[in-house]
Amino acid sequence: MPRIYLSVPHMGESEARYVADAFASNWLSTVGPNLDAFERAFSERLGRPAVALGSGTAAMHLGLRLLGVGLGDEVLVSDLTFVASVNPIRYLGAEPAFIDSDRATWMMSPALLAEALEDRARRGRLPRAVVVVHLYGQCADLDPILDACRRHDVPVLEDAAEALGATYKGRPAGSFGAVSAFSFNGNKIITTTGGGMLVAERQDQVDRARFWSTQARDPGVAYSHTDMGYNYRLSNVLAGIGRGQLQVLDERVRQRRAVAFRYRDAFADLPGLELMPQAPYGLHTNWLSCFLVDEERLGATRDQLLAALAAEDVEARPVWKPMHLQPLYRECACQGGEVAADLYRRGICLPSSSSLSSPEQDRVIDLVRRAVRHANGQ
Ligand SMILES: *Cc1c(COP(=O)(O)O)cnc(C)c1O
DSSP states (O other), X not given: OOOBOXXXXXXXXXXXXXXXXXXXXXXXXXXXXHHHHHHHHHHHHHTSOEEEESOHHHHHHHHHHHTTOOTTOEXXXXXXXXXXXXXXXXXXXXXXXXXOBOTXXXXXXXXXXXXXXXXXXXXXXXXXXXXXXXXXXXXXXXXXXXXXXXXXXXXXXXXXXXOTTOEETTEETTSSSSEEEEEOOTTSSSOSSSOEEEEESSHHHHHHHHHHHBTTOOSSSSOOOSXXXXXXXXOHHHHHHHHHHHHTHHHHHHHHHHHHHHHHHHTTTSTTEEEOOOOTTSOOOOSSEEEXXXXXXXXXXXXXXXXXXXXXXXXXXXXXXXXXXXXGGTTSOEEOOHHHHHHHXXXXXXXXXXXXOHHHHHHHHHHXXXXXXXXXXX
């Protein structure tokens, strides 16, 4: 039986044609019509200007720099996330401090964020920015988070790397904060094999990021530099993939949601195996199908499920390891942390590709059910 992966690329019909156009026209580098069209289509979807970059991590880095994050600053960020939400804070010489999850959503707890901000306001040392992560295809509860940040005049960066296509109260993820970052890594809901997008409230911010992304070369033919830049621009070849992928995004969202709800229905009779919360305030893309194991009620542990799937060549993963438990960030401040640690201990991500076939999904379901029976001595 072929291996089943967690989340694989899923091309539509026009990606190869846009890539072929790039070859035919010899626009093979960091300028060209695919880049323009990809940014334009993305901007229209988000309702904000956008710049295409080499990765989501690069978008985080430039986004934080746009917010003025620098040496010695503090940045508050979700505890439960992928490390790329946090590393760019350190790239800029700033220190992250983590905010635990809300059990009702798995996202940053608005109450703990408000507490952390009050605490810092009392000490007269507010953070430079707040990074709120939208996990696994669902938005954090943005209204109370944005309220708390507005009260203290602290800007928000949305890490929407996992949430392209999600909405909050009818508006797209990534259209709320001062800046936001998206990823087109190979495992995300759409991919350019590797890539990212930075979206900002204002055109001048996006122009500045685009300038930084191409080595910040001053106008003119001389190689003159006043500001420090990076080599972060997406290529016109890969932007061709992105153009095609964006056309099938809504279909991919439907397919990912169908996968998640099929698992949920198939496990409905198993007590103690629950799909991650689907918050009522928006559309959850269910980029990954995540479940929480209650080992008492299920009679099996999360690790027993992981082992049973691995033994049959099915790729499943624990939920993200919280940042406060990472050797890299162990010394950093953390508001709470127990909820994220518990989700990490009991959460499992099942194969979630939009191209997952029904027979493949049946195989995963069957393996999970068998592992549960086996753990219960049946
Ligand atoms: C994937 C991801 C990133 C980084 O995106 P890359 O394109 O892989 O650099 C950042 N934050 C989160 C939450 C992610 O899942």
